[in-house]
Amino acid sequence: MAVAERTIGTSPPRKEDPELITGQARYTDDLTMPGMLHMVVVRSPFAHARIKGVDASKALAMDGVVAVYTGADLAADWAGPLLMAWAVSEDLKNPPHWPLTKDEARHQGDGVAVVLATSRAAAKDAAEAVEVDYEPLPVVVDMEAALADGAPLVHEDQGTNKAYTWSLKNGDVDAVFAAAPVVVKERYVIQRAIPTAIETRAVIADPSPAMGEYTLWSATQIPHIVRVAMVVATGIPESKLRVIAPRVGGGFGSKLQVYAEEALCLLVAKKLGRPVKWVEERSENYLATHHGRDQIQVAELAADEQGKIRGFRFNIMVNMGAYLMIITPGTPLLGAFVYCGCYGGDAYEVNFTGVFTNTTPTDAYRGAGRPEATYAIERIIEALARKVGKDPVEIRRLNFLPAFTEPTPMPGGLSIDSGNYDATLDQALELAGYDQLRKEQQVRRERGDTKQIGIGLSTYLEMCGLAPSRVLKALNYAAGGWDAATIRLSPTGKVQVIAGTSPHGQGHATTFAQIVADDLGIPFDDIEVITGDTTLAPLGMDTYGSRSIAIGGVAVHRAAMKIVEKTRRIAAHELEVSDEDLDYASGTFSVKGAPDRAKTVPGLAWSAWTAHDLPDGMEPGLEETAVYDAANFVFPYGAHICAVEVDTETGQVDILKYVAVDDVGVVINPQIVDGQVAGGVIQGIAEALFEEAVYSDDGQLLTASLTNYEVPAASDVPSIVIGRGPELPSTTNELGVKGVGETGTIASPPAVINAVIDALSHLGVTDVPRPASPENVWRTIRSTRGGDGR
Amino acid sequence: MRQISVTVNGTRREADVEPRQLLVYFLRETLGLTGTNVGCDTSTCGSCTVLLDGQSVKSCTMLAVQADGHEVTTIEAMATNGELHPIQRAFHEHHGLQCGYCTPGMIMAADSLIREAAGPLSEAEVRIGLEGNLCRCTGYQNIVQAVMAASQEMQGGVKARAGKGGGS
Numbered sequence: 001m002a003v004a005e006r007t008i009g010t011s012p013p014r015k016e017d018p019e020l021i022t023g024q025a026r027y028t029d030d031l032t033m034p035g036m037l038h039m040v041v042v043r044s045p046f047a048h049a050r051i052k053g054v055d056a057s058k059a060l061a062m063d064g065v066v067a068v069y070t071g072a073d074l075a076a077d078w079a080g081p082l083l084m085a086w087a088v089s090e091d092l093k094n095p096p097h098w099p100l101t102k103d104e105a106r107h108q109g110d111g112v113a114v115v116l117a118t119s120r121a122a123a124k125d126a127a128e129a130v131e132v133d134y135e136p137l138p139v140v141v142d143m144e145a146a147l148a149d150g151a152p153l154v155h156e157d158q159g160t161n162k163a164y165t166w167s168l169k170n171g172d173v174d175a176v177f178a179a180a181p182v183v184v185k186e187r188y189v190i191q192r193a194i195p196t197a198i199e200t201r202a203v204i205a206d207p208s209p210a211m212g213e214y215t216l217w218s219a220t221q222i223p224h225i226v227r228v229a230m231v232v233a234t235g236i237p238e239s240k241l242r243v244i245a246p247r248v249g250g251g252f253g254s255k256l257q258v259y260a261e262e263a264l265c266l267l268v269a270k271k272l273g274r275p276v277k278w279v280e281e282r283s284e285n286y287l288a289t290h291h292g293r294d295q296i297q298v299a300e301l302a303a304d305e306q307g308k309i310r311g312f313r314f315n316i317m318v319n320m321g322a323y324l325m326i327i328t329p330g331t332p333l334l335g336a337f338v339y340c341g342c343y344g345g346d347a348y349e350v351n352f353t354g355v356f357t358n359t360t361p362t363d364a365y366r367g368a369g370r371p372e373a374t375y376a377i378e379r380i381i382e383a384l385a386r387k388v389g390k391d392p393v394e395i396r397r398l399n400f401l402p403a404f405t406e407p408t409p410m411p412g413g414l415s416i417d418s419g420n421y422d423a424t425l426d427q428a429l430e431l432a433g434y435d436q437l438r439k440e441q442q443v444r445r446e447r448g449d450t451k452q453i454g455i456g457l458s459t460y461l462e463m464c465g466l467a468p469s470r471v472l473k474a475l476n477y478a479a480g481g482w483d484a485a486t487i488r489l490s491p492t493g494k495v496q497v498i499a500g501t502s503p504h505g506q507g508h509a510t511t512f513a514q515i516v517a518d519d520l521g522i523p524f525d526d527i528e529v530i531t532g533d534t535t536l537a538p539l540g541m542d543t544y545g546s547r548s549i550a551i552g553g554v555a556v557h558r559a560a561m562k563i564v565e566k567t568r569r570i571a572a573h574e575l576e577v578s579d580e581d582l583d584y585a586s587g588t589f590s591v592k593g594a595p596d597r598a599k600t601v602p603g604l605a606w607s608a609w610t611a612h613d614l615p616d617g618m619e620p621g622l623e624e625t626a627v628y629d630a631a632n633f634v635f636p637y638g639a640h641i642c643a644v645e646v647d648t649e650t651g652q653v654d655i656l657k658y659v660a661v662d663d664v665g666v667v668i669n670p671q672i673v674d675g676q677v678a679g680g681v682i683q684g685i686a687e688a689l690f691e692e693a694v695y696s697d698d699g700q701l702l703t704a705s706l707t708n709y710e711v712p713a714a715s716d717v718p719s720i721v722i723g724r725g726p727e728l729p730s731t732t733n734e735l736g737v738k739g740v741g742e743t744g745t746i747a748s749p750p751a752v753i754n755a756v757i758d759a760l761s762h763l764g765v766t767d768v769p770r771p772a773s774p775e776n777v778w779r780t781i782r783s784t785r786g787g788d789g790r
Numbered sequence: 791m792r793q794i795s796v797t798v799n800g801t802r803r804e805a806d807v808e809p810r811q812l813l814v815y816f817l818r819e820t821l822g823l824t825g826t827n828v829g830c831d832t833s834t835c836g837s838c839t840v841l842l843d844g845q846s847v848k849s850c851t852m853l854a855v856q857a858d859g860h861e862v863t864t865i866e867a868m869a870t871n872g873e874l875h876p877i878q879r880a881f882h883e884h885h886g887l888q889c890g891y892c893t894p895g896m897i898m899a900a901d902s903l904i905r906e907a908a909g910p911l912s913e914a915e916v917r918i919g920l921e922g923n924l925c926r927c928t929g930y931q932n933i934v935q936a937v938m939a940a941s942q943e944m945q946g947g948v949k950a951r952a953g954k955g956g957g958s
Contacts, residue, residue, distance in 0.1 A: 013882050021878040023825015023865035030824035120815075121808070198829045198837060198926050199891040211910065249827070249891025250926050282830035505889030505927045558956055580818035664847045679888065682929030706924070714930040715921040719913065722927030744929075 011671035045107030047699020065124030071102035079235030086330030109287025139445035171347030180302030199249020244620035292365020335369030454759025465550030493602025501538020521587015546739025651778030680744020836923030886936030
């Protein structure tokens with residue numbers, strides 16, 4: 001009997017694509033309900049202001065306007081505030097965050113009222129006619145200023161702008177630093193970034209008043225978590241609320257959130273008994289969708305004279321913005337364990353201080369905590385190299401943890417699944433043509449060229465696959481980190497995979513189908529994957545933190561293996577042998593020693609359906625569910641090398657070559673993995689060179705549209721070279737998979753910035769602000785040369 | 791309200807529109823052609839790109855009334871008789887999309903770019919030619935590969951013929 005070819009490791013074109021490339025896919029804004037109203041949110045133009053009154057009379061008199069509600073109007077209707085799920089410490093201040101503020105606006109864009117009208121245009125016109133009497137209050141946008149005595153308070157009743165402190169300490173850090181012959185200390189600013197998924201957010205709430213039922217469509221990454229959070233906010237019972245994430249146009253963490261507009265659409269739909277739609281405009285997205293990063297880091301390493309690291313110490317301020325959203329305080333913690341990178345050392349300390357400011361709240365942005373950690377360690381290790389006179393490759397090799405294929409402890413306090421850091425570095429150096437680049441750099445240095453070459457490395461370690469539920473409990477996160485899959489075979493052997501992850505571009509339908517195709521020997525084309533709907537896929541924890549393959553994919557595999565076990569019993573019964581007398585490969589059970597006597601999974605699905613002759617006591621049908629809670633994280637790692645050309649007269653940086661070698665364990669679909677790597681790297685390069693959310697001192701976001709928040713176009717960025725390293729299987733799960741969604745954004749910013757610094761090192765440059773825009777680079781060169789940088 | 795007549799995907803459509811209505815909302819809301827997406831409000835992202843008389847335009851940059859008397863082609867008309875357009879096929883084969891939101895606009899912009907070129911496009915030509923269309927997922931790498939492949943298929947013959955004929 002022919003054995004089905006394995007699909008894992010091959011790249012069948014994606015199942016998702018046909019509707020997306022023909023315009024037939026339906027995103028939230030593509031949906032319309034009968035009698036649907038359009039909602040527009042009236043937002044504060046001030047970063048901090050008392051709301052003294054709202055006059056909606058003019059708006060209410062306009063054609064098509066059905067209702068206007070202020071924060072005060074709705075205050076009594078809420079069952080609770082928007083969910084904040086991560087109380088990281090006992091000293092955490094968590095002022096309630098209501099969908100509309102009733103007393104004070106605390107950031108530009110804070111929602112003050114909603115307008116409901118019969119058309120989008122009517123609602124927008126009417127929103128402009130709502131008159132709000134604001135009394136501007138003192139504003140604080142800078143973290144250090146916010147912590148100073150006498151600073152304006154974002155939440156007066158909290159008495160402080162300090163949101164929390166959190167520490168992680170392993171070993172006697174102070175003693176290690178006191179005894180170390182070499183200590184390096186630097187300060188880094190990770191600028192605020194705005195995720196900018198190309199689809200903005202959109203919500204439709206569709207009530208069935210007679211039934212007390214609601215369907216909520218939302219452009220979200222987390223339909224399951226949104227459902228729970230909406231119960232908390234609106235009091236609608238979970239059993240009466242279905243949340244659907246239809247096609248979703250990218251997220252990058254920005255749709256890993258429970259948003260005011262989801263709660264508002266539901267509540268207003270409930271009050272009016274009509275469907276309500278809200279679609280975010282892009283400039284609104286920049287104010288009302290969460291931002292990311294925004295840290296001030298003080299990084300320190302203690303080392304011996306050769307540069308061997310003994311201790312790590314990082315003190316970090318994190319900008320929370322005006323409110324704590326779902327995981328605002330916990331986001332930096334997701335990086336807390338990997339500030340050591342892939343290096344050894346005896347003592348380790350990371351301290352976070354969360355700070356409230358009058359800015360849009362921050363929360364998870366692709367990489368969430370780990371890009372910040374990686375930036376700190378990959379910058380400071382180069383400072384150490386300069387201090388002890390070693391080159392960037394040498395200092396890393398000296399400090400790498402030795403290669404291992406069994407779980408191994410690291411200074412951050414976790415146990416890593418598998419790694420070979422020299423191997424990924426070796427491959428990256430070869431792909432980059434490192435020695436040749438160094439020669440070219442030397443030639444230009446000696447010639448004194450205006451355009452100088454720099455080479456930057458980033459040898460990173462990250463942790464993903466969020467997350468072992470017991471670890472989440474230890475970190476005081478409110479939910480678990482498991483995920484679920486159900487596999488259902490139809491009588492004719494077709495397969496439905498119902499998965500708890502909720503994709504928005506990652507290709508789960510394709511990747512999960514490949515896993516099932518190999519496990520069950522069923523053709524890829526006969527497998528459909530259903531996600532993103534709390535009724536069709538009720539068990540799930542959704543998609544973020546590079547968890548979908550490492551958690552959801554393993555759940556899919558385990559559900560498939562349960563199908564194998566049930567069909568094995570049916571096959572044994574039909575063949576009149578014992579279970580142990582059967583071999584199983586790619587969907588076929590055959591009798592040991594008599595391979596012609598065989599049964600296949602599709603055929604056994606028919607047997608399970610007819611139930612004419614099942615083993616005694618076996619239930620008919622073929623449907624199995626697996627819920628997988630990992631025992632550990634997975635730890636992708638790798639080496640990125642960036643070569644840049646910097647114009648020392650204009651500050652212009654051009655990337656000459658970018659090499660990304662990422663060991664993400666076993667690769668299911670190489671084309672999809674390459675796509676994740678390339679997308680992530682370019683998003684990280686964008687942070688290093690282009691993007692920055694800028695606030696004025698009075699809290700106005702100066703980069704509040706795509707015209708001045710500089711998302712790169714195709715012409716701004718290079719093609720990258722991709723390598724896979726030794727592909728060591730993860731020891732955390734039986735598929736051997738690690739995550740790949742965030743490696744690029746985690747690894748690339750320090751590679752780029754290290755390259756820019758390297759290009760200018762002969763001028764004495766040791767730091768350059770992010771983003772390394774022409775202006776910032778030019779100012780750096782000028783101030784280093786003795787000018788004032790103006 | 792003003793009456794307009796626009797030929798959309800080969801069919802003449804007459805409608806009364808508000809003078810301020812953007813073409814993209816005429817397509818999406820009046821005609822129900824939701825394949826054309828909206829990604830910004832500053833004519834920056836290119837998600838709403840369609841063809842106007844065969845040339846790519848951002849349909850959020852013009853009013854519906856400005857399309858009066860013109861021909862508009864949207865993503866819905868690119869596949870014909872169930873056959874994918876070469877650019878659609880190339881995006882599928884080269885994994886030129888992830889979330890798919892920018893994809894209709896990218897495909898329409900690429901179609902115009904390829905047809906207006908003298909022959910197969912280089913990587914640099916594709917990157918510059920698509921700079922009005924933003925993608926946040928792919929890093930552009932596979933979009934560029936897809937468009938180059940489609941360009942080769944659609945325009946490869948042009949160059950070959952030109953070569954045999956001694957150039958032009």
